[in-house]
Amino acid sequence: QKEVEQNSGPLSVPEGAIASLNCTYSDRGSQSFFWYRQYSGKSPELIMFIYSNGDKEDGRFTAQLNKASQYVSLLIRDSQPSDSATYLCATGGGADGLTFGKGTHLIIQP
């Protein structure tokens, strides 16, 4: 059974700093990885996906994947108070449903 592990936090980061969110997964055969942002009481919103080892950048967000270590991370540069949310790491998709971690609660301190 696939498992995705995340530190639940809260992770507190000063405004303008880099927030680093981490995730490990159990299934070595996992191919696709996703980061969702979820504001309190709202549904998850897809912000990044990554399939290949290395880094993928999109604006202030960078996803990093290391398949050998079974490790995925999300970096948020120039953190803003509006980035305060729970960030969910997930793997799977397509023919398989997504397997989610419990999420990391991120707080950006003004």
Add this chain to the structure above:
Amino acid sequence: EAEVAQSPRYKITEKSQAVAFWCDPISGHATLYWYRQILGQGPELLVQFQDESVVDDSQLPKDRFSAERLKGVDSTLKIQPAELGDSAMYLCASSSTGSTEAFFGQGTRLTVV
């Protein structure tokens, strides 16, 4: 921008009553998922459809939950009878064939009293 539509947004029901949720995926998306998210946890897959066929319902409590997608478009998830432990957010998501990216609707917040 195309969205996954869900209704109702909120539902309060008494235990032992029946409750139903509706989902309309993004137009053209053949894959539809129902997830349940308990407060403080990540979403858990309940059932996955490809068109009108169930692909995976291994985590669906079949003694009380049922799901259908009769024409391969919109879908209904039913709980009968509801139990206190069913209180959660019920999320519908969809993706297009060949894509791994899934997009979520606004969800239905269920409270069983």
